[in-house]
Amino acid sequence: MNRRELAIAFALFLTVIGSGGFIAAYATGGNTLYEGLGLGGAALGLCLAALGWAFWILPAEQVVDEIVTYPSPHDQRVAADLAIERGIEKISRPRLLLAMLGGALACFGAALLVPLRSLGPKLGDTLFHTAWRNGSVVVRDDGTPVKVSDLEVDSALLVFPHDAVEDAASQVTLVRVTESEAPQTHGYIAYSRVCTHAGCPVALYRAPDRQLLCPCHQSLFNVLADGAVVSGPADRALPRLPLVVGDDGVLRATGDFSSPVGPGFWEETGG
Numbered sequence: 001m002n003r004r005e006l007a008i009a010f011a012l013f014l015t016v017i018g019s020g021g022f023i024a025a026y027a028t029g030g031n032t033l034y035e036g037l038g039l040g041g042a043a044l045g046l047c048l049a050a051l052g053w054a055f056w057i058l059p060a061e062q063v064v065d066e067i068v069t070y071p072s073p074h075d076q077r078v079a080a081d082l083a084i085e086r087g088i089e090k091i092s093r094p095r096l097l098l099a100m101l102g103g104a105l106a107c108f109g110a111a112l113l114v115p116l117r118s119l120g121p122k123l124g125d126t127l128f129h130t131a132w133r134n135g136s137v138v139v140r141d142d143g144t145p146v147k148v149s150d151l152e153v154d155s156a157l158l159v160f161p162h163d164a165v166e167d168a169a170s171q172v173t174l175v176r177v178t179e180s181e182a183p184q185t186h187g188y189i190a191y192s193r194v195c196t197h198a199g200c201p202v203a204l205y206r207a208p209d210r211q212l213l214c215p216c217h218q219s220l221f222n223v224l225a226d227g228a229v230v231s232g233p234a235d236r237a238l239p240r241l242p243l244v245v246g247d248d249g250v251l252r253a254t255g256d257f258s259s260p261v262g263p264g265f266w267e268e269t270g271g
């Protein structure tokens, strides 16, 4: 190898070292300084190698190509192939340098692909389900179970599943109406607290009208009609949570909500 080839080989080696350094820094905790130095060194090495290759190895011929038709005429393509071959013939150790070029590009590509790991796990169908399932105990935000005797008629309470207290997607407004209005559940009815318009908490219960009110844009939902929209910008009923009262008097869910909670993005994606 002559000195120019050695310089190119050194630049390619720098790319290998830089890429490896970046991957090592990323894998050991992601120190941004070392990651930047590694990736910067790798890119610098590749640039220097490309410049050296262009100036020292490729033949310094001026080619004038009048672009009239595309692709280039056959004789021009043959001439270009010959020029590249002549350039490679000038290298004393072409295989070694080409192998190093391939290795450096592979390492640099790997360094660019490694951060894809930071994209996190797949969402799957998690946006379509909450933590509520058959048997989930209805609890207050302090974790205490709600019993059938706890709420007065005309009152409302923020509740969660026992194993996901304060989970935003699983928050529920539990209301108590009269036994005759909800005989199956001793007067208890539960709806998602996440507004189907833009996701605000539907936190206000207007007991005389049996309506839930979202304070953000004043959507009103009918508690006795499966959460149907009475008025306001929401165009979808509040998802209802199916309830049962156990033998011990504790309220439990019998499954997830009747439909996905929150604003209906899936209706536009066909989900």
Ligand code: FES
Pocket: 195, 196, 197, 198, 199, 200, 214, 215, 216, 217, 218, 219, 232, 233, 234
């Ligand atoms: S977010 Fe509830 S009405 Fe707009």
